[in-house]
Amino acid sequence: MTSKTKPGGDTVEDRFDRTMTWRGALSMALALPASALAVIGYWTGALGGWAAVALLAISSTITILQNFSYAEMASMFPDKAGGVALYAFEAWKNVSRPIGALAAAGYWVGWSFGLAANALVIGELVQAQWFSSLGGTVAVGPLELGLGHVIAVVALVLVWALNLFGIQPAVRVSYAVNALVIFVMAAVAAASILTGKLDLGNLTWSLGSGAASPVIVACVWLFLMGWTVYGTEIAATFTPEYRDPRSDVPKALTAAALCSLFIFVAMPVVAAGTVGEAEIAANPLGFNVTLFEDLFGWAGSLAIVVLCLAMFNLMSVATADSGRALFGMADNGLTIRQLGVLNAAHMPARAMTVGLVLNIVLVLFIGNLVGVIFASNLGYILAVVIALSGYLLLRRSGIAPDRSYRLPGWWNVVTAVLALLNLTFFAVAVTHPALTGYGGWKEELIGFGVLALAVAMYGYRRHIQDRAAAD
Numbered sequence: 001m002t003s004k005t006k007p008g009g010d011t012v013e014d015r016f017d018r019t020m021t022w023r024g025a026l027s028m029a030l031a032l033p034a035s036a037l038a039v040i041g042y043w044t045g046a047l048g049g050w051a052a053v054a055l056l057a058i059s060s061t062i063t064i065l066q067n068f069s070y071a072e073m074a075s076m077f078p079d080k081a082g083g084v085a086l087y088a089f090e091a092w093k094n095v096s097r098p099i100g101a102l103a104a105a106g107y108w109v110g111w112s113f114g115l116a117a118n119a120l121v122i123g124e125l126v127q128a129q130w131f132s133s134l135g136g137t138v139a140v141g142p143l144e145l146g147l148g149h150v151i152a153v154v155a156l157v158l159v160w161a162l163n164l165f166g167i168q169p170a171v172r173v174s175y176a177v178n179a180l181v182i183f184v185m186a187a188v189a190a191a192s193i194l195t196g197k198l199d200l201g202n203l204t205w206s207l208g209s210g211a212a213s214p215v216i217v218a219c220v221w222l223f224l225m226g227w228t229v230y231g232t233e234i235a236a237t238f239t240p241e242y243r244d245p246r247s248d249v250p251k252a253l254t255a256a257a258l259c260s261l262f263i264f265v266a267m268p269v270v271a272a273g274t275v276g277e278a279e280i281a282a283n284p285l286g287f288n289v290t291l292f293e294d295l296f297g298w299a300g301s302l303a304i305v306v307l308c309l310a311m312f313n314l315m316s317v318a319t320a321d322s323g324r325a326l327f328g329m330a331d332n333g334l335t336i337r338q339l340g341v342l343n344a345a346h347m348p349a350r351a352m353t354v355g356l357v358l359n360i361v362l363v364l365f366i367g368n369l370v371g372v373i374f375a376s377n378l379g380y381i382l383a384v385v386i387a388l389s390g391y392l393l394l395r396r397s398g399i400a401p402d403r404s405y406r407l408p409g410w411w412n413v414v415t416a417v418l419a420l421l422n423l424t425f426f427a428v429a430v431t432h433p434a435l436t437g438y439g440g441w442k443e444e445l446i447g448f449g450v451l452a453l454a455v456a457m458y459g460y461r462r463h464i465q466d467r468a469a470a471d
Helices: 022-029 036-047 049-076 084-092 097-112 114-130 147-164 167-194 214-236 245-275 277-282 287-296 300-331 349-365 369-397 411-431 441-470
Strands: 003-005 011-013 138-140 143-145
Touching: 022 167, 022 214, 022 245, 022 300, 036 049, 036 167, 036 214, 036 245, 036 277, 036 287, 036 300, 049 084, 049 214, 049 245, 049 369, 049 411, 084 097, 084 214, 084 300, 084 369, 097 114, 097 300, 097 349, 097 369, 097 441, 114 147, 114 300, 114 349, 143 349, 147 167, 147 300, 147 349, 167 245, 167 287, 167 300, 214 245, 214 369, 214 411, 245 277, 245 287, 277 287, 287 300, 300 349, 369 411, 369 441
Parallel strands: none
Antiparallel strands: 003 011, 138 143
């Protein structure tokens, strides 16, 4: 373990423990496709089964191609934490440091702010299934709090505590939960086929059935799907924790993206083919209970357990990723320097604690958390665009010429197309925020306001903290 002196005289550990294998990172990355049962209903109910499959296949293919680019970028910076956020900053720092800071902030917002929504879903599911008699809320000052809020806060604290003591506890939990969830998914698929309840005639194509152009609608939905489907890039965030980052990162990113493609394409077919699109549209989360009861009879409550575990695991992974992203921002001068510190277990405890506090505030004070997800997605997709365009800058600069993972020269064209596609999704979503019912102009103001605050913190670090340290 080495150390370095930060501006102002602080000495902190600058290396994570190298205990991660590509299989461990794969397990962490699979938390996103393993949460498919919790999100598939919203997409399938709105789009129809076949349209959801088509868009998820497109999004998953984009993910596979992007992960190849991220793998090469990781090989350029094998000792740096932060993943996609770090790559964007390193690429743009000599062109425009504020653009790099904006990308890093957007990435952190995208990963961090979904925690509150996931926690509230856990709270609502647990309360509805086992404590339905304890409904209602209690006024606590200006707040109206119910049991679901309490459960959500407890879930946030638990995932924060799990990640304080090193990456291995979180990896072990991820192994166990993903194994259970994927086993259950396989059992659901097998049972639906073997019992003859899977009827492909139940699937329809509803994309473009409204007044808006099908292309416009597809772009907005691809924007919304982006964070969940693209999220396997989290495997790159743990680069300095791999035993052999130059070979482990490409393996983890490729395997995670391929698994994601299979799961995200298969689940809408199984769900809509078994219970029907009408049931899913009426209850996009609770349809899982109907699905389990139709296939297994007694297992309705098991669906709730599986959903809660999948979302808890996703929260744990998001905490690990967003904490490292915020630590990487501080470590590279993009936000206040106090967040660039590791604890005794070599975890970014301060950065993760900031995420915990902010998400508790969201749970307690913000009503439209679905809108917050839309707002946070603005930051995430913006970060993806900046990072992919940054790939072209990094290739031109000749960083790490001895890197072991190098894509052919024509991959520049592929990455440029990916950046343009994501920029298109972003632009269409910004100009049509209410098209899918997931957000509006208010949510856009929240998203851009949070990004503006993050850029202000970058300015404070650069023009006040760093100048004071230099004097």
